[in-house]
Amino acid sequence: MTLSLDYAALSDVGRVRRNNEDSAYAGPHLLLLADGMGGAAAGEVASAAAVQVIRKLDKSGISGEDMIEALAGAVHRANERLSELVEEDPEREGMGSTVTALMFDGQQLGLAHLGDSRAYRMRDGLLYQLSHDHTFVQSLVDEGRISKEEAFTHPHRNLILRVLDGRPDSDPDLEILDVRAGDRLMLCSDGLPDYVSDEVIAASMADGTPDSVVVELITHALEAGSNDNVTCVVADVVETQPSSGSNAQLVGAAAELAQGGTGRGEPTVVVPGHGSGGGAGGAVLDPEELRYAPRPPKRFPWLRRIAVLVVILGLIGGVGWFAYRWTQNQYYVGTDGDYVAIFKGVEGDIPGLTLSSVYEKQNLQVDKLPTYSREQVENNIQADDLPGARTIVSELQRTADECAAKAKPTPSPTPKPSTPKPSTTVPAPTVTVKPPATTPSTTPTTGTVNPDDCDGVR
Structure with a gap:
């Protein structure tokens, strides 16, 4: 049995914020959401860049475990793209983006997740969170220090620990998930779950079409007083290819930037209902200033690079000098x-x-x-x-x-012949004496060097 996706995506700038830093994409083989951050450091640029890189995975032919490898590679390339953007404009230093992606091959889902955006699955009337938040409060929940209910109202619930930020340690969670006809999938930015409970989310996802569900979920967030961008992607797993799912959808900052915009749209009109109103009375603290703790822009990055180069050259020169001094000893x-x-x-x-x-x-x-x-x-x-x-x-x-x-051998001395003395008394008969049967010695004086060792002396 071949399965397919019937999907819808919608993004709203929210009641307070003047720029939409969320980006999302929905296609036949990929559901993707990225929530940019960094405030003035171009969070909308970060999310749009991430989506533009990763959306290229929306194609057939990648299945099974290959989806995990493809997702990991795409996230890595998106991270490199963010690094390039910071190199092009140092004022963007500190920007980042979450990434939550579901890749679909007709039989399974491949999940890649980094940050605090979320992925849900509704099956048989039960809502299950597929992703795991990379946040400070979630770490407290994991350690048993606070409950899930306490995390919902914790003052630091927006503090995020891991994002896509152009640095080499931005590795996503990766997982293969089962899927079957009748499943409903949903991706959302933190502007929804930070203000709307799981019970309300589950009730909204229980009925309606993907188009109606994304509208209802965003409406709930705005009515609850969400002061953040709100973006949702909803997809139904069906057995037949619906006509409405033939075209991919791109929403949020990625769509505005793709059309030549700035990503800074007008705030949505206040929806009647609950909430204390928008930003009409006094300054409102931008929640992005409390999220992900953006690093301040680095001034004069070329000075830092020169300093690093000088240090490296100094180390190389020092090692070379010590090595040369050693040779001269x-x-x-x-x-x-x-x-x-x-x-x-x-x-x-x-x-x-x-x-x-x-x-x-x-x-x-x-x-x-x-x-x-x-x-x-x-x-x-x-x-x-x-x-x-x-x-x-x-x-x-x-x-x-x-x-x-x-x-230089030294010969032995030859003894002189002795002269017989004349007799003064009775003459003696003449006697012929034969010389001894020996010859003078010519053997060299023995030294401490073996004669054979002196071969070759010139």
Whole structure:
């Protein structure tokens, strides 16, 4: 069974306010409401921008869990749009908007919610709130500190904690909801539930068409003395496509701005009935001044950006300076042309910056070292510090000296032949004496360096 929506949307600037900061949209696949805030900081711009971005989801082909991903992405893009608007005009700093959206795929609903606007469902004569208020008093209710009835009259019931405001922490509540034929859905700004009880809302939604229900609900809010904008979207879930639901509806600030207006319409004529009247007698405190605690506009934002850039560059420069100073406390032994040298710094270079230089050039020639020691020096020998580098050079010099000494063997001295003394007594017979069968020694003097270690000395 294929289901569809029969919907209606209506927005009223209210009895006190001179500008409508609410925006709403109703289409075959999307019901959307945004309540802007920030007073002089362009709340109507915020709500209209949010609706204009998110309303693009009103199309077929997105269903099931994909609706959650699509809603999250659309809210994120709307948040980025608000950030861009603040960049374009710093006077808008502090503006924000609630977002409550129901996406419909013919079988289920996808809910995205941020702020204190509300989503309701009427089923079998019972009214159920689908969204959860992001307000201070709702947090007190959740903690059990006050009752729901006390929250209705709490002096800070309009203080909102989470909104779409162009900052990176504006994440909405997301949920998939079931839907069936006969359900009646309703979205509204806080101008309705802050002044009209759930019982009265339920009674109004129990009968009539979506068009008549939105009129009746807004009338109840105005009669109850609501001093805020009041916006409602009502949709019936039906089994057949009604002819009245073929065209999407855009109301509130989004509609006025889309037509080239300013979003600042004339206040609605006072409806006879209950209430103390409009703003004829004295100044009336704008409720938006007590809501969401708009941040004051940031003057000279380019100075802040420059300051941040200077701090970042300073940190990078400081880290670079300390790193360079560290390299200049390092030493190693290497080659400088044909001679051994002590280098200060580390191996390698950065374009435009030399990290090492000759600190002490030695008199020791590289080719006077044996092959193994020469290869070590050519590959650079790291030292712990300058004394350590000098110790390495001393060891290399000792090795070179010992190898040089072993390269010059010293022969053993040849003994002189002895001359026999003439006898003064009886002449003795002549005796021929053969020299000993030995030869002079030519073995080099044994040192502390193995002769094999001196291979390669030039």
